[in-house]
Amino acid sequence: MHSLDHIFDEQLKRRQADDLYRSRTSHSGPQAPELKVNGQALLAFCSNDYLGLANHPQLISAAKKACVDYGLGSGASHLVVGHTDLHHELEESLAKATQRPRALLFSSGYMANMGVISSLLERQDAIYQDRLNHASLLDGGLLSAAKFKRYRHNDSLDLQQQLKNTQARRRLVATDAVFSMDGDSAALKPLSQVCNEQRAWLMIDDAHGFGVLGPNGEGSAIAQGLTVKECPIYMATLGKALGSYGAFVAGSDTLIESLIQFSRNYIYTTALPPSIAAASLAAVNLLTDEPWRQQHLKHLIDVFKKRAKELGLPLMPSDTAIQPIMLGSSTVALRVSSALKDMGLLVTAIRPPTVPKDTARLRITLSAAHTESHLQKLLEALAVLQKQGLLPSVKE
Numbered sequence: 411m412h413s414l415d416h417i418f419d420e421q422l423k424r425r426q427a428d429d430l431y432r433s434r435t436s437h438s439g440p441q442a443p444e445l446k447v448n449g450q451a452l453l454a455f456c457s458n459d460y461l462g463l464a465n466h467p468q469l470i471s472a473a474k475k476a477c478v479d480y481g482l483g484s485g486a487s488h489l490v491v492g493h494t495d496l497h498h499e500l501e502e503s504l505a506k507a508t509q510r511p512r513a514l515l516f517s518s519g520y521m522a523n524m525g526v527i528s529s530l531l532e533r534q535d536a537i538y539q540d541r542l543n544h545a546s547l548l549d550g551g552l553l554s555a556a557k558f559k560r561y562r563h564n565d566s567l568d569l570q571q572q573l574k575n576t577q578a579r580r581r582l583v584a585t586d587a588v589f590s591m592d593g594d595s596a597a598l599k600p601l602s603q604v605c606n607e608q609r610a611w612l613m614i615d616d617a618h619g620f621g622v623l624g625p626n627g628e629g630s631a632i633a634q635g636l637t638v639k640e641c642p643i644y645m646a647t648l649g650k651a652l653g654s655y656g657a658f659v660a661g662s663d664t665l666i667e668s669l670i671q672f673s674r675n676y677i678y679t680t681a682l683p684p685s686i687a688a689a690s691l692a693a694v695n696l697l698t699d700e701p702w703r704q705q706h707l708k709h710l711i712d713v714f715k716k717r718a719k720e721l722g723l724p725l726m727p728s729d730t731a732i733q734p735i736m737l738g739s740s741t742v743a744l745r746v747s748s749a750l751k752d753m754g755l756l757v758t759a760i761r762p763p764t765v766p767k768d769t770a771r772l773r774i775t776l777s778a779a780h781t782e783s784h785l786q787k788l789l790e791a792l793a794v795l796q797k798q799g800l801l802p803s804v805k806e
């Protein structure tokens with residue numbers, strides 16, 4: 411009766427009955443628009459490989475060379491003996507790319523967010539988070555002893571009201587710069603003004619902006635013109651647009667030294683393999699050496715939005731590579747995703763608890779690796795589903 415299997419079999423059944431059950435599709439071969447899943451060829455619109463770098467020959471050859479020169483594993487944490495000159499060079503190039511004095515590598519974005527928030531705040535402090543923030547920011551807040559507050563999505567006035575009423579010693583405001591499941595960008599200037607006026611520190615998570623936004627993929631802080639003073643904590647990942655793995659935090663020398671001293675998620679974990687640092691470095695160089703990827707992606711986003719609007723598909727207010735179609739019910743979202751699969755397209759249904767209740771959606775993502783003819787195939791399939799009544803229409 412009290413066995414683990416007995417209790418969790420019940421929970422799993424409930425999840426299945428609610429159409430919230432997750433299962434993984436495994437594919438063989440590199441991340442790319444054209445995938446092989448159980449022998450079926452599928453055209454994918456759901457990866458975060460926004461620039462198509464995950465399978466780029468320069469990243470692969472940099473990783474191969476680093477394996478030969480540095481071996482595979484880093485063998486220790488950064489503070490013990492895992493920090494190589496490849497990690498160091500990558501940190502310097504990330505600081506330069508984001509126009510911040512310094513940068514510090516973390517093993518993943520999840521760990522960076524947990525590590526920053528929990529090391530900067532204590533019991534007398536408070537963390538303020540946008541309602542739609544990524545789980546890793548929320549978990550960082552929960553891990554810290556600070557008071558945990560949430561403000562209405564992208565609403566700097568609500569944030570201002572809450573900050574005016576606090577006695578908290580340190581105040582940290584954390585937001586996704588590009589919201590991962592909605593695709594809209596946080597209005598960073600108003601947020602930074604409120605932070606400045608209410609003595610709070612602004613932290614942005616640019617997992618979906620770094621590499622993509624700004625003239626050369628510098629990310630959301632530069633794209634929206636925020637200095638280090640206006641946005642003292644910049645965090646981004648290397649596993650999305652950069653096609654690699656890992657994450658970093660950029661900011662002042664004091665911020666970085668403090669994280670090295672106090673961030674448990676930085677200190678007590680093995681450094682990334684040197685080959686991953688080398689591949690990431692190659693990706694950072696491509697951002698400025700070959701800016702055509704960002705431009706091509708921007709073009710695809712414009713084309714998608716224009717044609718989807720003509721079809722009367724209910725788009726969300728997003729100008730980024732994340733272009734979700736809101737469906738509401740998890741059952742409908744699964745049905746649409748499965749119908750697309752039958753037509754040779756892979757687009758994941760995103761359901762609670764990843765998104766709030768009754769806001770299940772199709773999360774379409776575009777990549778510089780897509781061609782206009784790929785896009786055409788997606789739009790044709792969406793039009794078919796709309797004719798069948800599976801997708802809503804907002805045409806007058």
Ligand SMILES: *Cc1c(COP(=O)(O)O)cnc(C)c1O
Nearest residue numbers: 518519520544546590617647649
């Ligand atoms: C993916 C993601 C993360 C986590 O990054 P990983 O490197 O995959 O752990 C953090 N924040 C946001 C907004 C993300 O989308």
